[in-house]
Amino acid sequence: MSADLNSPVLVLDAGYQAVNVVPVRRALSLLALGKAVVVEEEGDKLVRSERMRLGCPVVIRLLIAIAHRVYRTLRVRFNKRNVLARDSWTCQYCGATGVPLTIDHVVPRSRRTRRYPDGGPHSWENCVAAxxxxxxxxxxxxxxxxxxxxxxxxxxxxxxxxxxWGRRRGFERWKRYLI
Ligand SMILES: [Zn+2]
Structure with a gap:
């Protein structure tokens, strides 16, 4: 059975701390570049390239020398979809789910406060699902x-x-790294 290249792979830093989730496609390029090694894989699912066939990675680990640099490029991108995902597609004021959601600026953009003299920023710390x-x-x-x-x-x-990616493949096998 071949693996879906968009399936999620958990990325650990050199000290086995979870730092991100990337698609299989990105995990394979980190492996091919020698920037990461496989920690767990699904042996029954295969990914192929010209020269190799290997189990589909479920968890990979970044190697020490490059961990810091790669970690920075793997940071979770700030956008509407990821804010909604962080908030589990739940309104952060009333708890509604399964309804259309917007992004609310907790401190409104037009509002100047001592903390935000230029108005509420468009940032992870000031945006929630509503x-x-x-x-x-x-x-x-x-x-x-x-x-x-x-x-x-x-x-x-x-x-x-x-x-x-909407699915939780591999989640069970991630658990022990997420404590
Ligand atoms: Zn609400």
């Missing part, structure tokens, strides 16, 4: 002014467990 009702209700106010409370403080994720 349903249309909550976004509308909050308007250009701070959550406390609108009597609304965030379920969780927004943060910059080191990796995304809520996979953009």
């Amino acid at each position: 349903c249309l009702d909550c976004n509308h209700r909050k308007g250009d106010r701070l959550p406390e002014e609108a009597g609304m409370k965030l379920m969780r403080k927004p943060y910059r994720p080191r990796w995304l467990l809520a996979l953009p």
Whole structure:
């Protein structure tokens, strides 16, 4: 059975700490370049290239010398889809799921505060998933002014467990690296 090149692979740093999730395609290029080694693979699924056939990687580990540089290139990209994935496609004000979601700026872009003298930034730490009702209700106010409370403080994720690929293949085999 051949592997899906878009399947997710967990990436560990040299010290076995999880740093990101990448598609099989990207994992293979890190392996081919000698920047990573396979930690776990699925032997029953094969990936092929001109010269080799190997099990599909499930977990790979970056090698020491290049870990820092590659880690930086593997950072989770800031965009709407990844913010929604971080928030598990759940409105961070009312907890609604399965509804259309927007991105809410916790401190509105037009709002100047002591922390944000130029207005609320478009960043991981200031953006959350919000349903249309909550976004509308909050308007250009701070959550406390609108009597609304965030379920969780927004943060910059080191990796995304809520996979953009939509499937959780390999998840069981990732668990012990994610503690
Ligand atoms: Zn809501």
